[in-house]
Each structure stands twice: as C-alpha cells, then as structure tokens.
C-alpha cells in the first residue's frame with residue numbers, strides 16, 4: 001500500500017485549467033455527506049497542497065499489452081500561469097518530479113504548462129531509473145496529421161494553401177513548421193518576440209520555401225487558409241480571417257475558442273489529441289469529474305507519448321528542450337501509436353463533436 | 365517587525381501578539397500533558413522514558429514562551445479546557461487509555477507538530493527580533509520531533525500497511541477536523557476560549573499575517589508529513605478534501 005513500493009510504467013505530471021474543474025473534483029471527494037465548497041473556499045486550501053498522486057491509470061494497447069501509470073497533480077493555480085509566478089510554479093513542478101521519481105515511474109511526461117515552466121529542460125532530470133519527456137513530439141505529430149486529415153475532408157489542397165502558425169517560435173510551433181515547410185503553399189509565422197521570430201524565420205530562409213512572418217497577427221491572418229494555434233495565450237483575436245478557414249486550436253489556455261464562438265463560418269477543432277482504442281481506466285475512477293471529452297478514451301498527445309514509450313519499454317527523454325523535435329521522430333512516434341491502436345482523436349471543440357461545414361458530425 | 369517592545373507597539377499589535385503567545389503556551393502545555401499521560405499508560409521502559417523526555421521538551425517550550433510574555437508585559441490567558449484544545453486533548457486521551465502509542469504519536473507528533481512548526485515559522489518571520497528567534501528555535505525543535513516520529517510511523521506502516529492507513533484515517537477525521545475548525549477563517553464553534561477579546565484571526569493583519577496563509581502552510585506541512593510517512597497521495601487528497609473549510 002505504501003506508494004513508494006509500487007513500480008509504475010509511466011506517470012503524468014499535470015495541472016488543471018480552471019478553478020471550476022478543481023472545485024468540482026474536490027466536491028466529488030466530499031460527497032455524499034459534506035456541504036459543497038465554493039470556488040473561493042477551494043482557492044484558500046488547494047494552492048498550498050504539495051503535488052500528489054491522485055489516481056492510477058491502466059492503459060491497454062491494441063497488441064494486448066497493458067501498462068500502469070499514475071497521474072500526479074501539481075496544484076499549480078490555473079490563474080497563475082504567468083511569468084511573475086514562475087518561481088512558485090517551478091518549485092511545484094520540481095516537487096512533482098521528485099514524487100514521480102520516488103514512486104518509481106519509469107517514464108514521466110510533463111503535461112501542458114509543466115514542461116513550459118522548465119523550458120523543456122528535462123534531459124538533465126534523466127538520472128537513475130526515472131526518465132522524463134515533454135511529450136511534445138507526439139503532440140506535434142497529432143497536430144500535423146489532424147490538419148492533413150481535416151484539410152483533406154474539407155477538400156483543401158495543402159500544397160496550395162497558406163498555413164498560419166501562431167506560436168511559431170515555440171517547441172511545438174517549430175516542429176509544425178519543419179513538418180509543413182515542403183508540403184504547403186506558404187507558411188505564415190507569428191509570435192510576439194521579434195528576435196526569436198527572426199531567428200526561426202532565418203532557419204527556413206534559403207530553403208525555397210514561401211513564407212512570411214510577423215509579430216502582428218493581423219498582418220497575416222487574412223491570407224490564412226489553415227490556422228494552427230500553439231501559443232500559450234488565450235483569446236487570440238481571429239478578426240479578419242477568411243470565411244471557411246480551418247483552425248486547429250492546440251494551445252492552452254484554449255487559444256481561440258472564445259473568438260471562434262462568434263465565427264461559426266469556420267471549422268475549429270482541438271488539436272494535439274489522440275484516442276486509445278484499447279481503452280484506459282482510472283483508479284479510483286474519477287472519470288466523471290476529470291474527463292471532459294465528448295467521446296471515450298481521448299487523451300492529450302503529451303500524455304500519450306509517455307504511454308507509447310512505456311508500451312515500447314523505451315525509457316528515454318524522447319522530447320526535450322526547444323527546437324529538438326525532428327520530422328523523423330514525429331513519424332516514428334506516430335507509427336508506434338498506430339501499432340498500439342492509438343489514433344487521432346475524432347474532431348471536436350468546446351461545443352462537442354465537430355460538424356464540419358455542410359457535413360454530418362465527423363467520426364473516425 | 366523589530367524586537368518586541370510593547371511600548372513601541374500599537375494596542376492592536378499588542379493584543380494580537382498576546383493572543384498568539386496564549387495559544388502557543390496553551391498548545392505546548394497540551395503537548396506536555398499529552399506526553400505525561402502517555403508515559404503513564406505505556407509499559408515499555410524505553411517508550412516510557414521517551415514520552416517523559418518529550419513531555420519535558422514541551423514544558424521547556426511553554427516556559428520559554430511564558431518567560432518571554434512575562435518579561436514583555438503580555439497578559440496571556442492559558443486555558444487547557446478551551447473548546448478546541450480541550451477536544452484535541454480528549455481525543456489524545458481516548459487513545460492513550462487504550463495504550464495506543466502509535467495513535468498518540470500521530471496526534472501529537474504529526475498533526476499538532478505540523479501545525480506548530482508551520483505556524484511558529486510564519487509567526488517568527490512576521491514578528492522578527494527576539495520573539496521571532498524564540499518561535500523559530502522552538503519550531504526547529506518541534507521539526508525534529510516530527511522527523512523522528514515519521515521514522516517510527518514509516519516502520520509501522522511497512523509492518524501492516526492496510527491496518528495502519530485505516531487507523532490513521534480514523535484519527536485524521538477525529539483530530540484534524542478539530543484543528544481545521546480551529547483554524548477556519550471564521551470560528552466554526554464560537555469563541556476558542558483562549559484569545560483575550562474577539563477571535564485573533566480577524567486581527568492578524570496588524571502583524572502582517574492572515575489565517576488563510578497560516579492554515580494553508582500548516583495543511584501543506586501536514587500533507588508533506590503524510591507523504592514522508594508513506595500514506596498514498598490518492599488517500600491523503602481525499603482526507604484533506606473532506607476537512608471543514
């Protein structure tokens with residue numbers, strides 16, 4: 001029963017994206033006899049709690065192989081993800097890392113914001129028998145493959161399309177750029193920091209690629225046929241985009257959902273997501289409280305990277321740092337997913353399963 | 365805040381500092397009495413001697429606080445039968461009478477000491493000066509008790525994990541519920557019976573503290589202590605979520 005004695009194939013370090021989710025989870029633990037806590041009451045206790053293992057996860061591969069993992073919650077406050085809280089957040093992530101090592105997880109993924117606060121520096125953590133990955137290779141692979149699939153369904157020819165990447169200088173943004181650079185009509189690259197954007201743009205210069213870059217989204221958006229959102233900002237302004245533009249929103253907090261609500265002419269889906277055909281389960285079963293997807297067995301690309309590495313007994317920092325993701329590694333990781341029955345998630349957004357313009361709900 | 369000099373303090377500051385000392389002295393005397401009761405009930409001579417030693421250590425802490433309060437003219441109020449402290453003591457005695465050494469250790473050394481270490485540390489940083497040094501020194505000593513008991517409790521957990529965790533859960537709800545009510549933002553059971561005037565929780569801002577942070581840091585240290593002992597996180601999160609807010 002001592003959690004230190006169990007051996008786990010993988011662990012996921014994560015955080016919640018709203019106080020609502022945290023409060024509803026805590027209130028589930030208080031059921032059926034205790035009064036519900038308000039968000040304000042939850043905020044007074046849970047930011048103080050050190051990272052801890054919340055539930056175990058069993059995942060089954062299409063090959064029949066099963067792996068066991070654990071979810072470690074960092075209790076990073078969803079409204080405190082900005083740079084001014086960096087020290088506190090790094091401290092929480094480091095405590096979660098120590099816990100993952102203590103419980104003996106063989107491969108650990110740093111989900112969502114937890115790898116961003118460490119700037120992807122997971123390679124240095126890979127000592128002993130616990131290894132760490134950011135999970136960004138599979139996230140990027142899911143994004144680009146889903147964009148190809150959705151474009152095909154919409155009858156877009158990517159080879160003639162303008163693909164805008166918002167967050168182009170980030171780890172996932174650079175990977176998307178590398179993947180699409182010889183496959184699309186034109187790349188449109190956007191990020192706020194001018195010198196970093198210049199640096200990334202320079203890397204494609206001279207490669208016979210059509211591209212434009214700008215720190216101002218409104219200078220690029222009107223030309224885009226496809227938009228990939230991989231920034232870490234919410235409420236990115238989509239004003240001026242073409243009617244019918246295809247949008248893959250893969251950033252957190254959700255980059256474009258709010259803007260999209262008033263923009264029903266376009267097709268938006270949440271990107272970077274996969275689905276485990278063999279299924280997975282939680283113990284204790286908190287799926288009702290923590291599972292928010294419209295179809296079963298959907299999971300984040302970054303968490304599934306740890307699952308795939310565990311299924312392959314490949315305990316290594318597959319994704320680390322920034323700008324190290326190769327197209328070759330994305331393809332390899334994606335084909336390992338296929339082997340284990342882990343596919344692209346059905347297209348969905350915050351309103352549920354996507355109905356692409358003029359079509360029935362798309363299900364794969 | 366510099367060394368405690370009552371003449372340089374406002375009335376509000378003096379009142380809240382007096383209440384803090386009253387709570388600290390009462391808490392240490394409860395600890396002393398708990399260990400003295402425990403010594404009386406256990407047969408193992410080594411455990412008996414250890415209990416007496418611990419009682420003496422808590423007594424020294426109480427004396428340290430009393431000495432300081434007297435020297436600085438703080439009119440402290442000591443009340444071992446006050447509602448929260450009295451109930452914690454009752455809980456402790458119920459296990460001591462059953463000669464349950466491990467349960468007593470859990471209440472005194474994990475629950476009460478986690479709260480003492482965290483709160484003394486926060487108070488020390490807020491007060492600074494000699495008062496701060498005193499709280500910090502005592503917090504350090506209490507921390508040693510906490511660490512020492514963790515070793516014993518880890519070994520007990522390894523001997524019979526399921527029974528240990530079940531017992532711990534029972535004690536958690538019996539005892540931590542009282543401590544959570546005690547440290548809730550508002551007094552859930554009326555006046556505590558130790559503070560001189562109104563509940564000091566509403567006046568902590570006069571010395572740069574607030575009850576939410578004090579309680580949050582205390583719960584954090586308690587959660588950390590549970591981890592160190594080896595209580596699975598998926599259990600402790602439920603235990604903490606089910607405490608009064």
Ligand SMILES: NC(=O)c1ccc[n+]([C@@H]2O[C@H](COP(=O)([O-])OP(=O)(O)OC[C@H]3O[C@@H](n4cnc5c(N)ncnc54)[C@H](OP(=O)(O)O)[C@@H]3O)[C@@H](O)[C@H]2O)c1
Nearest residue numbers: 167169170171172191192193231233251252272300301302
């Ligand atoms: N679906 C999944 O499974 C999954 C997994 C991992 C990560 N993610 C999400 O994917 C996103 C990217 O992750 P990452 O690791 O690549 O992060 P990253 O390395 O920090 O990159 C974020 C990028 O966004 C840019 N950016 C931020 N705000 C912007 C704005 N308002 N307009 C334009 N660009 C902006 C940043 O550059 P500037 O600061 O210069 O603007 C940077 O280029 C994150 O939101 C993350 O949460 C999703």
